[in-house]
Amino acid sequence: MTFDPDRVTTITFDSYSTLVDVDAAESALEARVEDPEPVSKLWRARSLEYTFVANHIDAxxxxxxxxxxxLQYALDAHGVDISRAERDEILAVYHELDVFDDVRQGIDRLRAGGYDCYVxxxxxxxxxxxxxxxxxxxxLxxxxxxxxxxxxxxxAPEIYRHAAARTGTPIDEIAHVSAGWFDVQGAKHAxxxxxxxxxxxxxxxxxxxxPDLTIDSFHDLCEALGV
Incomplete structure (x- = not known):
């Protein structure tokens, strides 16, 4: 389906990797892990895999x-032995991830153009x-x-349908923005x-x-919507 900006009234955004940079979590590993990059990548991958499996086995x-x-699995897989307190300090970085440069101005433009924005x-x-x-x-x-x-x-379609109900918007009037391919597909199918x-x-x-539309930054979405 060709993207039709005239049919969009509400914008929803994914959070991690879309609004904030989860790759920054690697820096929290640097002081405790000799080679933090593969640990960080496995951490993120397993985190998503666990959610996929949980949906199917009611866990x-x-x-x-x-x-x-x-995170515990990624540390164990790479033979990293740290205390529970140190693990929790690494995990806490998810409360302070860096926002991407285009996010604040992009969402501000969308709001000024009359779009309600949700996460x-x-x-x-x-x-x-x-x-x-x-x-x-x-x-914002x-x-x-x-x-x-x-x-x-x-x-799972339930979360997107729930979002439509919470925003009070017909689901086909919501544009969901995400860096996650599975999230884009989930939103479309819902x-x-x-x-x-x-x-x-x-x-x-x-x-x-x-995808209905691929953008390099939130400013591209603003241009597509004419705001």
Whole structure:
């Protein structure tokens, strides 16, 4: 389907890797891990994999706990032996991730153009509250919508339908913006417009169709919407 900006009334954003840079979590590992990059990558990958599996075996737990378990696995897999307190200090970096440069101005432009903006995330409410505060977007976001509210993670359709209900918007009038391919696909299959933000120039997944729109930054979305 060709993206139709005239049919969009509400914008929803993913959080991690979309609003804030999860790669910055690698810096929290540097003081404790000799080679932090592979640990960081495995941590992130396992964290997402756990959410996918949890959806299918009814093993929901808040995302912070998923993230904790994934970090422990990544440390164990790379033979890193640190204390629980040190692990929790590393994990706490998710409360203070760096916001991408285009986020504040981009969302401000969208709001000025008349669009209500929300966060729809796997993160539990406490994580999202600290993320929004640290990113300095409290006055730009109408609300945060957490997977914890339905105890189901992306890309299950329930979370996107719940977001539509929470925003009071017909689901086909919502443009969901995400750096996560599975999140874009989930939003599209639930009935939203799926907008991919690709800041790194990575290829799209070669199955199940294309995003409705691919952007390099939030400013590209503003241009597409004419604001």
């Amino acid at each position: 929901y737990q808040p995302f912070y706990e998923m993230n904790r378990d994934a 729809v995330s796997n993160g539990n409410p406490e994580m999202l509250a600290s993320m929004v505060e640290h990113a300095g977007i409290e006055g 976001i109408e609300d945060t919508i957490s997977a914890d509210e339905v105890e189901t993670f992306k890309p 009935g939203m417009w799926g907008i991919r933000v690709d800041r790194k120039g990575t290829p799209w997944e070669p199955f199940d169709g294309e």
